[in-house]
Amino acid sequence: TTGASSDSDSSPTVESVEDNPDGGCHIYRNGYYGSSIAVVEGILEVNIIQMTSIQMTESQAENSLVDFVVTCQGSLPTDVCTVVSDPTCQVSKSMVCDPIVVTDECLLTIRRAFEEPGTYCINITLGDDTSQALASALISVNGGEST
Numbered sequence: 001t002t003g004a005s006s007d008s009d010s011s012p013t014v015e016s017v018e019d020n021p022d023g024g025c026h027i028y029r030n031g032y033y034g035s036s037i038a039v040v041e042g043i044l045e046v047n048i049i050q051m052t053s054i055q056m057t058e059s060q061a062e063n064s065l066v067d068f069v070v071t072c073q074g075s076l077p078t079d080v081c082t083v084v085s086d087p088t089c090q091v092s093k094s095m096v097c098d099p100i101v102v103t104d105e106c107l108l109t110i111r112r113a114f115e116e117p118g119t120y121c122i123n124i125t126l127g128d129d130t131s132q133a134l135a136s137a138l139i140s141v142n143g144g145e146s147t
Helices: none
Strands: 002-004 012-019 026-032 043-054 064-074 079-085 092-099 107-114 118-127 132-142
Touching (some): 043 118, 064 118, 064 132, 079 107, 107 118
Antiparallel strands (some): 002 012, 012 026, 043 064, 064 107, 118 132
16 A cells, blocks of 8 residues: 655655465565656667668679668667578578767668678667667678679
């Protein structure tokens, strides 16, 4: 039960009673409590707005590089993780996480390498101390070119 205290303080007093089935005793707890809640906005939304293949010379063409341009709304992220999976998004092939510094607008470019041609599911997660948001896309990498 909750009721007002008997002294001049208007803080709520909590009294709880617990049954002890073994001994039939009651435990009484009296006291004051206080709490505070901080509401944070968090990262509300992530969007992959562009995927661009990076053209390289033949001597550099060991891996295909793709730039992902990402935007977000809400608080500014402090880290980004990219998970590359099979086309069904079920089997993870690689995961890369990096700290990032975003100063005033959430618009960033993430460059990732693909070892071989194929179709991949990309999950990009932006996070901070209190929240995370995810965007996904399918990408087809074809020997240095992506669509």
